[in-house]
Amino acid sequence: MDDPSAPVRTTPLFAAHKACKAKMMTFSGWQMPAFYESPMAEHRAVREHVGIFDVSHMGEVFVSGPDSLPYLQGLTINDVSKLAIGQGHYTAFLTETGGFVDDLICYRIGETDYLFCVNANNADKDFAWMQAHLPSTLRVTLDNQSGAWSQLAIQGPQSPAVITDLFPDRPDLLQIPYANIATAEYQGVLVYVARTGYTGERGYELYLPNGVAIALWNQALATHPTTQIRPIGLGARDTLRLEACFLLYGNDMDETVTPLEAGIQWAVKLDKGEFIGRAALLQQKEQGIPRQLCAFRMEEAGIPRSHMSVIQEGQVVGEVTSGSHLPTFGFGGGLALVHSRLQIGDIVYIDVRGTEKAARIVKKPFYQAKTKG
Amino acid sequence: MSFPTELKYTKDHEWISAVTGTARIGVSAYAVEQLGDIVHVELPKVGQSFSKGAAFGTIESTKTVSDVYLPIAGRVVKVNDALVSHPENLQEAPYAQWLIEIAVEGEAAGLLDAAGYEAFLAEDH
Structure with a gap:
C-alpha cells in the first residue's frame, strides 16, 4: 500500500510528461502518467503501432561476484544455471511459506553478473531481502541502482523501427531473441536493451542511466511520422498486461499467494536444488493446490x-x-x-x-x- | 466545452432539462471529460423512484466507477437503452445522450444555471 506520509518521487521524465499533457497519478509512491489523451487510444496504439512507456519507477539491482550463481539459485525460483550470458528469465523471490516477496526479471549480463528488474513498490523490500539472505561466506556484491537508472519500454509491432532509429549502427539489436538482453551505447553512455515487455506485443525494455533518459525519450517520440509512436500511460499498461494475463504484484499475488496458485509452475524449478520457499511448495504440491x-x-x-x-x-x-x-x-x-x-x-x-x-x-x-x- | 443555457446543472455535474413535469437527466461535458474513456453505463429500471441526491446509476470509464445522482426527486419513466449498448456515445454528445427521463416528484433546490455552473467549475477546478 502507498504510504501517504512518504514523499512522492518523480522520474527524470516528469517535465516531459507535463509537456505531453499527461494526467499524472501516484503509483507506488511515484508521480507517474496515468494517460496522456485516452487510455483506450493508447492501448490500441500499442497493439497496432508502437508506444513508449516511462517505467523508471521500476527498480534495478545489479548482482556480481564469483559466488553470484549459487547465491541466486538459493534465492529465486527459476534455474539461473540455465541462463547463458545475454539471456533473461521471469522468476520470483519467495517467503519461507512459499508466498511471493516479488516477481521479477533476472538477466545474466556477464560471466558472474546479473541485472534484476523488480517492482517499484517492492524495490526497497527486495533489496533488503537480498541483503538479509546473503550469507557472509559468499563473495557477492549487491548494488541497488534504482534511483540512478531509468527504464523505458518501447512496445508494439513498429518497435524495431524505433530501435533502428535510436541505434542506427546496431542492426544486430533487432536479432536478439525474446527475453534476451544486449549492451549498446546511447550518446556515449552504456545502456541495456532487452527484448522483453509487459504488453503482449513485440517490444523492448531499455535500461539506461538517468542522464540520457530525456534525450532517448524525445528521439523515440520524434520517429512519430514514420512509426506513429505515442507516449503510453500506466492505464493502458494495465489493460495491455491484463489482456496478455501477465501478473501484477499486489493485485494478482502477494506474500499470501504461491507461484503454484498463481499458475506460473513453468518458472518454478523444484528439482534445481534448495531455494527459499521450496519446501513449502513441495508440501503444497503434495497436499493439493x-x-x-x-x-x-x-x-x-x-x-x-x-x-x-x-x-x-x-x-x-x-x-x-x-x-x-x-x-x-x-x-x-x-x-x-x-x-x-x-x-x-x-x-x-x-x-x-x-x-x-x-x-x-x-x-x-x-x-x-x-x-x- | 459548452454548457447549454436551457439546462440546469448540479455541483455533481449532472444536467436536468426541466424542474416540473417530465425531465431528462444526463451528465455535463465537464463530467465526461473528467471520466475519460466511457466503457459501461448502468441505469435503473422504469418505475423506480429515487429521492433527490440518490445514486440512480453508474458510469464506468476504463479505470473508475462514478455514481450519478438525481438532481430532483422523481420516478423513472424512460431509460436510454441505446446508451447501455453504446456507452462511448456519451463521450461524443453528452447533451444529446440523456441517461433517464423522470416524472418530477419533488421540489428543485440548489440547481445552477449554465453561467452559475461555469462559475462553479472556474472557482473549484
Missing part, C-alpha cells in the same frame, strides 16, 4: 474490478484480483483467485456492487502474445 488464478470474461455487460467476489451456486468461491474493460475485445474480464475445482468453461457470477453478473472461466491469456514473432 487449494486455489488457482484463472481468467474470466463477462457474459453480461458490466466491468469487474479488484476484490469483487466470485460466486458459484450461491457460494463465494473466490475473488477478482484484476478486472477491467478489455479494449481489444470490448468486453469486461480479468483474473480471479478461485477454488481449484473451478474449470475452464464454468459459469460463475461476479458481485458487481451488489448485482450478480454472469461470467465464464476462460483459457489464459485473452490476448495471445506476439512477443516472439
Whole structure:
C-alpha cells in the first residue's frame, strides 16, 4: 500500500510528461502518467503501432561476484544455471511459506553478473531481502541502482523501427531473441536493451542511466511520422498486461499467494536444488493446490474490478484480483483467485456492487502474445 | 466545452432539462471529460423512484466507477437503452445522450444555471 506520509518521487521524465499533457497519478509512491489523451487510444496504439512507456519507477539491482550463481539459485525460483550470458528469465523471490516477496526479471549480463528488474513498490523490500539472505561466506556484491537508472519500454509491432532509429549502427539489436538482453551505447553512455515487455506485443525494455533518459525519450517520440509512436500511460499498461494475463504484484499475488496458485509452475524449478520457499511448495504440491488464478470474461455487460467476489451456486468461491474493460475485445474480464475445482468453461457470477453478473472461466491469456514473432 | 443555457446543472455535474413535469437527466461535458474513456453505463429500471441526491446509476470509464445522482426527486419513466449498448456515445454528445427521463416528484433546490455552473467549475477546478 502507498504510504501517504512518504514523499512522492518523480522520474527524470516528469517535465516531459507535463509537456505531453499527461494526467499524472501516484503509483507506488511515484508521480507517474496515468494517460496522456485516452487510455483506450493508447492501448490500441500499442497493439497496432508502437508506444513508449516511462517505467523508471521500476527498480534495478545489479548482482556480481564469483559466488553470484549459487547465491541466486538459493534465492529465486527459476534455474539461473540455465541462463547463458545475454539471456533473461521471469522468476520470483519467495517467503519461507512459499508466498511471493516479488516477481521479477533476472538477466545474466556477464560471466558472474546479473541485472534484476523488480517492482517499484517492492524495490526497497527486495533489496533488503537480498541483503538479509546473503550469507557472509559468499563473495557477492549487491548494488541497488534504482534511483540512478531509468527504464523505458518501447512496445508494439513498429518497435524495431524505433530501435533502428535510436541505434542506427546496431542492426544486430533487432536479432536478439525474446527475453534476451544486449549492451549498446546511447550518446556515449552504456545502456541495456532487452527484448522483453509487459504488453503482449513485440517490444523492448531499455535500461539506461538517468542522464540520457530525456534525450532517448524525445528521439523515440520524434520517429512519430514514420512509426506513429505515442507516449503510453500506466492505464493502458494495465489493460495491455491484463489482456496478455501477465501478473501484477499486489493485485494478482502477494506474500499470501504461491507461484503454484498463481499458475506460473513453468518458472518454478523444484528439482534445481534448495531455494527459499521450496519446501513449502513441495508440501503444497503434495497436499493439493487449494486455489488457482484463472481468467474470466463477462457474459453480461458490466466491468469487474479488484476484490469483487466470485460466486458459484450461491457460494463465494473466490475473488477478482484484476478486472477491467478489455479494449481489444470490448468486453469486461480479468483474473480471479478461485477454488481449484473451478474449470475452464464454468459459469460463475461476479458481485458487481451488489448485482450478480454472469461470467465464464476462460483459457489464459485473452490476448495471445506476439512477443516472439 | 459548452454548457447549454436551457439546462440546469448540479455541483455533481449532472444536467436536468426541466424542474416540473417530465425531465431528462444526463451528465455535463465537464463530467465526461473528467471520466475519460466511457466503457459501461448502468441505469435503473422504469418505475423506480429515487429521492433527490440518490445514486440512480453508474458510469464506468476504463479505470473508475462514478455514481450519478438525481438532481430532483422523481420516478423513472424512460431509460436510454441505446446508451447501455453504446456507452462511448456519451463521450461524443453528452447533451444529446440523456441517461433517464423522470416524472418530477419533488421540489428543485440548489440547481445552477449554465453561467452559475461555469462559475462553479472556474472557482473549484
